[in-house]
């Protein structure tokens with residue numbers, strides 16, 4: 057509307073008083089046709105598009121021009137009165153919109169900063185073409201990098217140089233992937249060497265705000281979170297678990313000690329007997345070399361037998377963390393069955409074992425899984441202790457339950473588990489034995505859960521108890537067992 061008015065005023069101004077509108081108008085009115093070319097009305101009329109060059113319209117245009125000419129000053133005054141406040145209002149509205157936009161921006165920035173602060177996140181931005189960067193106060197706190205806008209990328213170089221040498225390559229690889237456009241988002245945990253606080257663990261999330269047409273990152277931003285406390289708690293938990301598991305193994309082996317001593321004494325006394333025989337033979341004037349050779353071979357094989365028993369004990373007695381690798385679950389079962397063999401024989405327990413052929417490798421820690429199975433077998437032997445000598449049976453079986461899990465079952469012919477005990481079996485210190493500690497099953501459960509498996513108990517249909525656990529099948533990309 058304002059534009060239209062301005063255009064009209066412009067049109068009126070084109071009709072110069074020196075060109076004498078009045079005569080032209082009269083002339084046109086007389087002839088009812090186009091005005092002479094040099095008159096102002098004609099100029100106005102010719103400014104109209106061709107299709108409006110109707111005689112009637114031309115007349116209206118001339119009348120309008122005449123009206124405008126006659127009331128030029130009042131109209132100009134009126135327009136000035138209208139236009140000035142209008143442009144003033146527009147200016148005011150514009151500056152208010154700008155102010156509101158600034159305010160909204162500041163509010164959103166403040167919200168972002170508050171959120172980042174609550175989440176303990178340090179924020180950074182890097183502009184590669186401009187070679188500038190920005191880090192906020194929290195980022196400074198975490199990394200000891202000067203806060204605020206920085207000219208040059210030295211701060212970023214400093215930050216990279218302080219990434220722990222063992223993690224730097226991994227970190228740089230991920231960063232390169234983000235910058236090349238091979239990944240959209242960076243999410244990585246690494247150690248950072250803070251000059252004052254020492255080593256920290258940080259979780260770094262990064263993204264790209266602008267990329268070049270080639271895909272290369274031009275501007276990046278991200279957040280850093282100090283996860284040192286969380287890492288320490290995780291470590292403490294795993295350390296505690298390792299200590300508990302170790303204590304459990306020592307206790308278990310204590311229970312097996314007499315049977316193990318017996319197992320060890322057999323090859324040792326065989327060695328002694330063979331050595332005595334060899335000594336006697338050597339006293340003869342012409343000792344038989346072949347017989348002596350056979351004796352030495354026996355001594356060697358008994359020595360190896362004893363060494364195997366000691367090795368099994370040593371690996372269980374060693375303190376170690378849980379380190380899952382692709383392993384054969386049948387190896388685990390074989391070692392444990394060999395360990396309890398002597399004890400089972402002494403207690404008149406018949407041990408049987410069956411497994412479905414072609415079991416896949418599982419992802420597990422050999423020693424920790426041995427500990428679980430050993431614990432279940434010792435419990436099962438305790439459970440069948442009260443049965444008649446010829447009815448003490450324990451069966452161990454292994455089969456694949458689904459594509460992802462292998463299940464191991466230990467079934468005994470004991471009295472089973474009383475209903476009121478079933479729900480409490482895995483509680484720490486729950487025991488029904490006079491000399492029990494009640495730690496075997498809780499520790500076993502922790503170990504199996506650390507393997508992302510499941511351990512549970514049920515009563516078998518024929519009366520005894522059945523303890524089962526699952527371990528995940530090793531993925532194709534798993535590490536090889538050294």
Ligand SMILES: Nc1ncnc2c1ncn2[C@@H]1O[C@H](COP(=O)(O)OP(=O)(O)O)[C@@H](O)[C@H]1O
Pocket residue numbers: 431435436439468470471472473477481486487488489491492493494495496497498521
């Ligand atoms: N095979 C089993 N049959 C019956 N009860 C069992 C069996 N295994 C474990 N239990 C019960 O679970 C309890 C806890 O076992 P565990 O945690 O190994 O501690 P502990 O052997 O020191 O008692 C045992 O005291 C026993 O009551």
Ligand SMILES: [Mg+2]
Pocket residue numbers: 431434435496497
């Ligand atoms: Mg036990």
